[in-house]
Amino acid sequence: MMPGRETAARRATVRELSHAAVPAWVQLGHAVIRLPSLWEPDQRTLALPGAVLDAFGFDRGQAVYVFPADGGQRLVVGPLVGIWVTPAMLRSWKRGVRLLSQEVRGAGGIPFFFDLKGVDRAGGRIRGWTWQGGRLRPVTIPLPDVIYNRATFPDPGPRAAARSLRRALWEEDAIPFVNLASGFPKWETYQALRFFADTRPLVPETVRLEAPAELAAFLSRHRLVFVKADGGSHGTEVVRLRAVAGGWWIEGQVGRQRLRSRAADPAQVVEVLSRWIAGGVWVVQQGIQLPRLNGRRWDLRVEVKKDGTGTWTVPLIVVRLGHPATVTTNISRGGTPFELEAFRRRFGPLPALAGLKAKATRVAVRVALALEARFGPLGEIGVDVGLDPQGRPWVFEANAKPQYGPSPRPEQARGLMAYAVQLALHAWAGREGGVNRPHPVASLQTFAGWAG
Template identity: 30%
Template sequence: MNGDQVKTPTLGITVCKTRGTPPFHETAYFKQLTREGQKLGIRVIVFCPKDVDWARRSVSAWRYSVRRGQWIAACYPLPMLIYDRCYYSNTRHYLEYKPYVNKLATDPQIRLLGRPLGGKWQTYTFLAEDPDLRPHLPETRCLTTMQDLYTILGRYRSAVIKPNGGSHGQGVAAILPGKDGIRVRGRTRSNQTFDHRLANRSQMEQWISRFTHGSRYVVQPYLPLCTKDGRPFDVRILMQKGERGDWVQTGMAVRVGKPQTLTSNLHGGGKAVKAEAFFSRHYAPELRTHILEKLQWLSTQVPIRIESRHGRMVEVGLDVGVDPQGRVWLLEVNSKPGRSVFLLTGEKEIRRRSIELPMRYARALLDGQVGGSL
């Protein structure tokens, strides 16, 4: 490491290793962060938490050279500011990385751009404490025993089970009892759609045990969050910190799935459309106004509520469902949101701003212009 490497303000991005060169996902996004960082005098490096040399406080990392158009591996001082973009495929994967990530998060010389959230259950428990937010939260239980599932089925007739960690719609299944047995449909962990008929509860329990094996799950009511022609949809709202440390809504778009599928995720073949155009097409004017007002209200309240309990955040993605009666449901809060939805809607300016804001916030933190707890 030379003197310039030590002096240069640096944002480190943590990732889970994959196969390939460079050995991580989201390379296009990290290239864009690098270009934005250049304008602000910030170097961006990408590394795996397992590759930190704590004795030397250095790390083997990758840096994208804009001039050369390629990724370069080198050793750098351990950055003082870190942006967590680690994605875990299951509980085992998460536990494998947990000690390394925790060591970074608890080091007194390191600041996190924002603390990653826990799973769906942890997020639900503290959001449900807010009486104003609670009506917008589907009842959620940890799927610890089959009785948790039967409790939801007893109250709502149908249920959906989801991995406690982020899933892109993968590993999600709807449980739909009927006169001729039980229907289970959804997506596998490898993103394959399925639709099975099970004869009885015993078969259902065996199937769920295999399906959820090795991962923590939650169970919720199955809500009819789809268009009149059977296309599932949800609203992605991206909230980010600006350079002054205040929350701003970067963008809002609707993700629409294929007819008769369970989820609207883009990874599962869904498409993205602009929010106002979608609601104008599918809802009457008064109901549309009510829905959009509720979406705006949730976007302002949820980040503040989460941050008050969880610690500093840099961005959150809110996934919101709307039922045929216009009731608005907060389905998920993601501390590591994607941005591709805005490219697919053609809103390139929103996409550009979604990359610019985290870097401006990082610059403000490096300069001491915004504070907040670690």
């Protein structure tokens, strides 16, 4: 059981204060504010002024946690759950925004969304949005109790700024994170999985491409090979090298350019690739002959997420039936997704499907444990798993922030949002017990967002 369940916090219902009340110190996130309130522990209700509820994104009647501190002189209320996204996500992902808000509130937290530009650490506040009444509404919120990190930054400038901010929020402000890592570079992922005995047999041979001779030697050992950009995603920056009669067939995508070529020998393969993948970090990975269905290769994306107790679980397994014209099975490259059981119903009891759910779950949980040991606190991982002709599972790569898809389901978020709330409660207990994490709360003067 996660230690957060042992805090003195009590779950209570929030309602609007209907009459005058004595002002008291109320802590929300990293700010302490003096305002009228009425805490009735026997009834497990907390009444706050309507203006406060609106300012901080409370829903009337929602459940929160209340922790009487300093002998009841200060009420710690929340937790505030900051969900770090990008503006593009907010514009295009209303179903996901609504779902995450619903599940945070269901777990007893107060959700809000923010992006890179909204954080004002010096002021102890964040300008963000809350989902209420079927729309996003702007709010200014204190630094939160916990951050669920969903933001990705393909451009180097914002990525570096986000990395610096994430480090400051974690190390200096001592805010717990769900998903501290920004991503899993392929070479570091391979090294992490090779380090542990439980995951070492799961990864195909992989080398970092540093010299042409390395690729030529690799091709002498394997007749199917993938060359991948270390930080590539969505099936881009991937080239497949396949041995055919009379040489090698080269195909894939680098940036927006499609690559299709033939080479007579490994030396010519190196010559062709050198014109396409100059610069950056690339890895070379042993290819696995995947099972086929109607001429299309298929593999698995396994979602592994923590639940409210901090235990890794697998809420979703998706079969990716690859597009015949692409070298990967990625859905973004034309692959067709099926939930595992839907795939079984659609195409029948294929031999490769026997015991696959248990096998994929076991593999994904082992990968999650290994990657968390390498990359720091995580909450969710997307693991790409394929089967060879003998049914042996192989892990090709992992995704630090797996996509929920256009129609996310509650089971994809419920356990993880409960984990975020419990992580914050654990931090409350540590702070009140004198543990350095989280950092002592900011003073009243550092939060200028409340003018009540």
